[in-house]
Amino acid sequence: xxGEARPKVLVTGATGYVGRAAVRHLRALGCxxxxxxxxxxxxxxxxxxxxxxxxxxxxxxxxxIDAQVCLHLAWSVPPxxxxxxxxxxxxxxxxxxxxxxxxxxxxxxxxxxxxxxxxAWDVPLLREEMPLRPDTLYGxxxxxxADLLFAFAQQEGVEAAWARLFFLYxxxxxxxxxxxxxxxxxLRGGRVATTPGEQSRDFLHVDDVGRALALLSCTSMTxxxxxxxxxxxxxxxxxxxxxxxTDTEGRVDYGQRSLAAGEPMKLVGDVSRLRDEVGFRPHFSxxxxxxxxxxxWRQRLQDRVS
Amino acid sequence: xxGEARPKVLVTGATGYVGRAAVRHLRALGCxxxxxxxxxxxxxxxxxxxxxxxxxxxxxxxxxIDAQVCLHLAWSVPPxxxxxxxxxxxxxxxxxxxxxxxxxxxxxxxxxxxxxxxxAWDVPLLREEMPLRPDTLYGxxxxxxADLLFAFAQQEGVEAAWARLFFLYxxxxxxxxxxxxxxxxxLRGGRVATTPGEQSRDFLHVDDVGRALALLSCTSMTxxxxxxxxxxxxxxxxxxxxxxxTDTEGRVDYGQRSLAAGEPMKLVGDVSRLRDEVGFRPHFSxxxxxxxxxxxWRQRLQDRVS
Numbered sequence: 001x002x003g004e005a006r007p008k009v010l011v012t013g014a015t016g017y018v019g020r021a022a023v024r025h026l027r028a029l030g031c032x033x034x035x036x037x038x039x040x041x042x043x044x045x046x047x048x049x050x051x052x053x054x055x056x057x058x059x060x061x062x063x064x065i066d067a068q069v070c071l072h073l074a075w076s077v078p079p080x081x082x083x084x085x086x087x088x089x090x091x092x093x094x095x096x097x098x099x100x101x102x103x104x105x106x107x108x109x110x111x112x113x114x115x116x117x118x119x120a121w122d123v124p125l126l127r128e129e130m131p132l133r134p135d136t137l138y139g140x141x142x143x144x145x146a147d148l149l150f151a152f153a154q155q156e157g158v159e160a161a162w163a164r165l166f167f168l169y170x171x172x173x174x175x176x177x178x179x180x181x182x183x184x185x186x187l188r189g190g191r192v193a194t195t196p197g198e199q200s201r202d203f204l205h206v207d208d209v210g211r212a213l214a215l216l217s218c219t220s221m222t223x224x225x226x227x228x229x230x231x232x233x234x235x236x237x238x239x240x241x242x243x244x245x246t247d248t249e250g251r252v253d254y255g256q257r258s259l260a261a262g263e264p265m266k267l268v269g270d271v272s273r274l275r276d277e278v279g280f281r282p283h284f285s286x287x288x289x290x291x292x293x294x295x296x297w298r299q300r301l302q303d304r305v306s
Numbered sequence: 307x308x309g310e311a312r313p314k315v316l317v318t319g320a321t322g323y324v325g326r327a328a329v330r331h332l333r334a335l336g337c338x339x340x341x342x343x344x345x346x347x348x349x350x351x352x353x354x355x356x357x358x359x360x361x362x363x364x365x366x367x368x369x370x371i372d373a374q375v376c377l378h379l380a381w382s383v384p385p386x387x388x389x390x391x392x393x394x395x396x397x398x399x400x401x402x403x404x405x406x407x408x409x410x411x412x413x414x415x416x417x418x419x420x421x422x423x424x425x426a427w428d429v430p431l432l433r434e435e436m437p438l439r440p441d442t443l444y445g446x447x448x449x450x451x452a453d454l455l456f457a458f459a460q461q462e463g464v465e466a467a468w469a470r471l472f473f474l475y476x477x478x479x480x481x482x483x484x485x486x487x488x489x490x491x492x493l494r495g496g497r498v499a500t501t502p503g504e505q506s507r508d509f510l511h512v513d514d515v516g517r518a519l520a521l522l523s524c525t526s527m528t529x530x531x532x533x534x535x536x537x538x539x540x541x542x543x544x545x546x547x548x549x550x551x552t553d554t555e556g557r558v559d560y561g562q563r564s565l566a567a568g569e570p571m572k573l574v575g576d577v578s579r580l581r582d583e584v585g586f587r588p589h590f591s592x593x594x595x596x597x598x599x600x601x602x603w604r605q606r607l608q609d610r611v612s
Contacts, residue, residue, distance in 0.1 A: 092402055148450050
């Protein structure tokens with residue numbers, strides 16, 4: 001952020017999967033973190049208790065924090081109902097309230113968090129300047145919120161960046177996701193029934209995602225930016241690596257399911273802006289990131305047994 | 307609306323400039339009107355007191371009303387700060403809460419109200435299917451809300467229509483608008499300093515706007531629809547008619563101001579959908595509509611004097 005190398009950062013969703021990684025890296029960069037939300041992030045982080053979906057004294061809480069940057073990660077929807085749940089609409093309203101309160105309190109920079117689901121998925125390489133055509137209520141809600149944030153920020157003379165997250169994996173991932181489910185099932189001796197796995201996706205370890213968001217919070221880059229690896233990796237390659245890392249070769253049954261309608265063969269994020277304007281490059285290779293995730297699950301399963 | 311010729315209609319903004327006309331025509335069509343908002347609409351209309359911007363028991367109120375159709379007109383922003391006020395963001399949130407509550411209560415059709423300010427103004431003839439590119443926070447808020455309404459309604463299997471209002475005039479118009487200001491100033495013996503007046507706009511009398519919205523509420527048309535006359539009329543022609551109607555020829559000084567940046571020379575709404583799918587044609591000619599407005603102001607000024 002212009003003239004403020006180590007800003008005070010208000011973080012929502014600080015206790016979530018991505019939030020924990022972002023907070024860790026914000027502190028590593030020397031930022032002061034103030035968490036705003038329902039749960040105490042612990043670790044000596046200043047916590048301002050608020051339910052963003054309720055209409056408490058958000059304006060007062062945000063003014064008390066008096067941060068220069070707002071990194072808004074909170075967006076909790078009941079598990080498994082992510083794409084379609086009406087709570088997505090409530091989060092648009094809650095996010096707009098937060099942005100307004102933050103700008104009214106003198107905040108200088110807002111970093112919002114969206115998704116590759118904002119794009120049309122009919123081209124493989126997704127660039128920030130492409131027209132958006134989200135297919136789901138979730139994607140539409142994120143895209144609409146981003147548009148309103150940009151309009152509001154431009155009018156009020158504050159900075160706004162919008163991080164479009166791609167496919168995440170790593171320790172702490174909620175259940176129901178590819179890498180974590182495969183690792184935990186294989187480590188427990190189960191079998192995984194899946195698609196032929198020929199579709200390619202852009203995977204980024206959650207720790208790298210958190211670091212990218214922390215860097216983005218401390219730059220003055222505005223507009224949308226893909227948070228991605230820039231590498232298209234076949235799902236089959238990911239699963240074969242997990243099989244090897246868990247010593248369970250042959251226990252993934254490819255082709256047992258077909259790819260869902262609307263799932264394209266290839267999706268990858270263009271990372272020019274992330275690399276050139278945010279200065280981010282991933283630390284984790286795919287192999288190292290998967291090893292880290294498998295180690296996490298191995299540890300968790302041992303803890304459960306012992 | 308499918309299978310329900312005279313539905314029960316929940317109306318927000320029922321006491322506003324457009325709302326009063328819409329309610330009058332809904333009742334004329336045989337609909338039962340329930341007003342939801344801060345002000346009592348009077349006239350024997352069922353009133354459910356709620357501040358839509360506050361977080362009261364909206365869900366309960368909407369469920370109590372149990373209407374088939376929701377005509378959502380409320381959107382109040384401090385006078386003169388319409389285009390830029392942050393309250394526009396709050397109205398997005400409030401509208402989404404309303405739509406969600408209405409659908410949860412079993413509502414079947416939502417009619418939202420937007421504006422020609424949702425379009426890019428670089429072509430003269432504005433058609434519903436054109437890509438939107440609003441220049442103002444107000445226009446962006448309306449366009450984003452419409453997009454979320456369509457996504458939500460499609461997912462939930464309810465009907466959603468979105469009325470894009472053009473340039474309104476008529477009795478009861480808030481101050482600061484062309485026709486009312488000209489009529490009231492000229493009738494009081496003042497002079498009007500204005501642009502050369504060569505720009506054309508699409509004017510529709512508020513009573514016709516209200517009737518179009520009432521008809522739209524009772525059809526099953528979905529998607530966006532322009533509420534307009536389909537006629538481009540030069541501003542100078544409008545003012546000259548008002549001069550004649552008020553017997554004040556020569557008291558409008560054209561060319562004293564220049565057209566504001568971003569004001570195009572011509573804007574007119576394509577009315578194919580309104581005519582063919584809603585079945586609406588204006589009742590008021592421009593001359594009759596202006597006469598009605600001038601009569602209204604003459605009466606008001608007499609009331610003031612006497």
